[in-house]
Amino acid sequence: MTQFLLILLYIFIGIVVIQVIYYLFIFGKFSFAKPQESTAKHVSVSVIVCAKNEEENVKKFIPLLASQNYSNFEIILIDDASSDETLEIFEQFEKQYTNVKLVKVANNEAFWGNKKFALTLGIKAATKDYLLFTDADCYPNSENWITEMSSHFTLHKTIVLGYGAYEKESSFLNKLIRFETLLTATQYFAWAKLGKPYMGVGRNLAYKKDEFFKVNGFINHMKLRSGDDDLFINEAANKSNIALAYNPESFTYSKAKKTFKDWIMQKRRHVSTAKYYKSFDKTQLGFFYFSQLSFLLIPIVLLTFQFQWIIVTSIIAFRYLIAWISLGYSAGKLKEKDVMYWFPVLEIILIFTQLNVFIRNMFSKPVTWK
Template sequence: MHILLYIFIGLAAIQFVYYLGVFGKFAFAKAQKITPKRIPISVIVCAKNEEENVVNYIPLLAEQNYPDFEIVLIDDASTDNTLEIFEQFEKQYPNVRLVKVENNEAFWGNKKYALTLGIKAAKKEYLLFTDADCYPTSKDWITAMSSQFTMQKTIVLGYGKYEKIANSFLNKIIRFENVLNTVQYFAWAKLGHPYMGVGRNMAYKKEEFFNVNGFIDHMQIRTGDDELFINQAANGKNTTVAYTPESFSYSKPKTTFSAFFNQKRRQIATANYFKSIDQLRLGVFYGSQLLFVLVATVLLAFQFEWIIVLSIFVARYVVAWTVIGFAAGKLKENDIKLWFPVVEIVLIFTQVNAYFTNLFSKPIHWK
């Protein structure tokens, strides 16, 4: 049992390093300021069978308060009325550009192929991405995201929020998991080791796309137009983050646990293609998180040095709770802070379940 206690102390130390040394880099960072720039921007939206969403959300993009931008709408061989709606928008708004993608036998159903065509069609040098089921939190979204570009920083990682659903515990789980993921990739980016971003809200200069030959190195992988691209193209010199409230985007969360679970499976499957060092960093965090809970449970069950064990256990949760609380405040997700201990346990075992499920079957990807 003494060996188990030493292992427990080591796991706690790892968790303290991650929460204070890594995640704290974002959680305790100074508030960010918006310094408006007049960079020409192409907002890129790829849609496949999204007629209900694009009717509501594309006008919000067209109404952005920004001096020089276009909207590139990509219809990825939709079978509903998405294309017809896009054609109406092209007539209605002078700065809307439409890209029609037909099914290609070599790249059938591959979002990366559709995005590649849209990126090539974009007339501006700076590209801002969001999804068809997303909408900006303000009319200054483009201003807030583009304000973080500099001569050196040509990749900007933004935050994609999920809508709140009242009296839904699943919604709290989804939003907490989203905050935790964001804290991680924001913090590592601020430390000079960016490893992913989300297509719901990210931007980069077009040359970054061509510098790595676009998605060619992972075109055969259905997911990762955002995560795998950033994992390949981003580095400490060219990447920054945007976290002013005006820079956020919103999207609708999953409403069933099975849908959320499948989303987790896709995320884990995509992470398997990250650089080895990024997989190691993520693996050490999630592995130590799981083992910390399991080993603590065993030690407390046998009441072995229970005062020491309980003290370390509580200290870890106080530190983690504090860091996540500050980070959630920056991301305007204050209501999820109170649920931290319960939601974390649920997420730990959901993560483990999704990982082992992926060993026996492949998750479903782009529509």
């Protein structure tokens, strides 16, 4: 037994080394990066919003898009066969604002409920060179959102990843959701800085229209009802064409899910696309998650037998310190510092929630696009 526990201790040390490498040398590329400065470019921009049964949200948020402090932009509103008053509200906005263009998507049996089909029609209707995407339940953090996002475009940087945050509320679930959002953003921002971009979020994403047609749009994953953002970025982005926007004025915000059940369903949709990522991306994401889970499980065995408990607890404390520092700096950039007070608890719950989601997705498909 002693020999087994000694081997387990060595494995645990190796797991912690892997975690330290991730938090310091990979995530640290974003966490410890300097605050961002930008210079306005004023390129022509089409803001694209796709909505399905979002009448309450579009009433509040489309006027915020229309009031952006930017000289050359249009708003493409896509109604994806809504059964509520979304279309009628969009029609009112089209009359009210001269730079609003409406795209009506009828039910199509071949693409039933597929947001990618609706987005494709909207992209084709856009008349500007650069496309900026957000969701119907999102709103920009400032009137300079378009300016900030578009400022990162250059001759070669034609894809810009932004941060889609969630409003702060007092509930524990809200903190858990925002912690997961922080961790996810830290990962995809950091890997993009390392020249290995693998995903973005449709709540805040921009790219040149040419990039869409270079990869034939969503054609390679059109049958998958999720992934209009992350699968597109996984296919189209590379170390040469990617840029990041993380100035707070470039953020978008939306309301987080109110119940654990709704959040789990949302996560199941998001996770379902990851298996279609490039091999390297799937490997590094799986490797990180395996190291997280192992970091929690192995010490339970070692401490149960009180095997080298001083060493084990010291290693645990060291790992938490490194992770806390790395994510803490990232949280400062993304205005999520309050969730770090709950870090160890949130991380443990998130790790086992992810395991639950993975197992459930193995046996049933998640529901997608309303």
